[in-house]
Amino acid sequence: MDIQFVLEEEQKDGPFRVKELFTWGEVQNLRRLFITITIELGQQFTGSNMINYYGPVMFQETMNMSRNLSLILGGAMQCTYLVGSAIPVFLMDRYGRRTLLMVCSAGLCLCFVMVSILLSLDREDCAYGATVFIFIFQIFYGVGWLPVPWFYPAELNTTRVRTRMQAIASGWNWMAVFAVVKITPIAFDNIGWRTFVIFAVLNAVFIPMVYFFYPETKGLELEDIPLLFHKGGITGGVFTSKGGRTVTPGQHALEARVDQKVEGTVQQVEHA
Numbered sequence: 620m621d622i623q624f625v626l627e628e629e630q631k632d633g634p635f636r637v638k639e640l641f642t643w644g645e646v647q648n649l650r651r652l653f654i655t656i657t658i659e660l661g662q663q664f665t666g667s668n669m670i671n672y673y674g675p676v677m678f679q680e681t682m683n684m685s686r687n688l689s690l691i692l693g694g695a696m697q698c699t700y701l702v703g704s705a706i707p708v709f710l711m712d713r714y715g716r717r718t719l720l721m722v723c724s725a726g727l728c729l730c731f732v733m734v735s736i737l738l739s740l741d742r743e744d745c746a747y748g749a750t751v752f753i754f755i756f757q758i759f760y761g762v763g764w765l766p767v768p769w770f771y772p773a774e775l776n777t778t779r780v781r782t783r784m785q786a787i788a789s790g791w792n793w794m795a796v797f798a799v800v801k802i803t804p805i806a807f808d809n810i811g812w813r814t815f816v817i818f819a820v821l822n823a824v825f826i827p828m829v830y831f832f833y834p835e836t837k838g839l840e841l842e843d844i845p846l847l848f849h850k851g852g853i854t855g856g857v858f859t860s861k862g863g864r865t866v867t868p869g870q871h872a873l874e875a876r877v878d879q880k881v882e883g884t885v886q887q888v889e890h891a
Contacts (some may be wrong), residue, residue, distance in 0.1 A: 640780060640787075647848040648780060652787070654833060659788045661825050662768040663795035665727050666818030667760050668697070669803045670753060677753075681738065681807060682746040692750060699754050711740050715837035717829055723763025723826040730756040738812035768792070774836045775844060808831035843877040844886020 642648050672678070674696050678689035710719060730752045737749040768788075776784040806814040834847045 622713065632854065640783065640874070642846070645849065646681045646777065647779075647846075650782065650848065650853075651772075651775050653782075654775060655784050655788045657828065658768045658771055658833070659792040660795050662764050663792060663799055663830070664818070664821045665724075665760060665764050665825070666731060666799075666822070667764065668796055669814070669818065670756065671700070673803055673807070674753075676804075677807070678750065681811060682749060683743070684746065684761050686740075696754060696757055700757040700761055701751050703758035704765050706758070706762045707766050710762065711766070712837060713758040715835050716771055717835050718832055719827050720767055720829045720833070722820050723759045724829070726759035727756055727764070728819050728826075730823035731815040733824065735812055735815040735819065738815070771833075771836070774839075775834075 623844040635756070640648050640652055641649070659692070675686075675689040675693035678684045678692050684692070692732055707719060733752045734749045736757075737752070764798075772784055773781060773787050806817070836847075839847075
């Protein structure tokens, strides 16, 4: 019944218009669009596809390993990626989207910092140490930045604009993939291990981005989501709310009951 009511309310404005995606107002579609795009860009600029696309090349040319060993490590690295992607099944609804994104961003940053330091020493044993951190990177990525960007925008956006927002998200995601894949070989050829420093900095930047702007959706019902954007402003109260929780689970039902009580009281007074 609540979902049907929401759908009816959204259809009151008539046919969809593109300019709705860029409106602020009570619905705050522009803020939703900002979150939708930035989380997709964040997923790719963690440096994950630098690893996934060029793993064997990276091991062979940047870390001076043999071709056969580089290929074996590249395959093993993807298996680690698979293991990491299974972990959030057990963590997502326990710790929330924001926590996983921020913790994993810190982990990704640390991994690339260590890779940069070890490769800068230009020693064989240090190259193997850097390889260990590449594998750890894959686990961190699989836990946070792999799954969350694909469903978080769908949670935030209303049914009226959800499919269009997801299309925009996918478009930006693949443009970012293209950029990373094209830039990585050039970066490796010109600055070598310093490429990892760039992505370490980007991962560090993602921590405050999530902390200040991304509301927590853990445990919320579909009808609670619009309440995330009622406060307005650039952050929508995320910065000043504990854990980014600007709405409590079931708050829409509580407010509806309060409204009904108020309406009942008013009617009693009018008929008194």
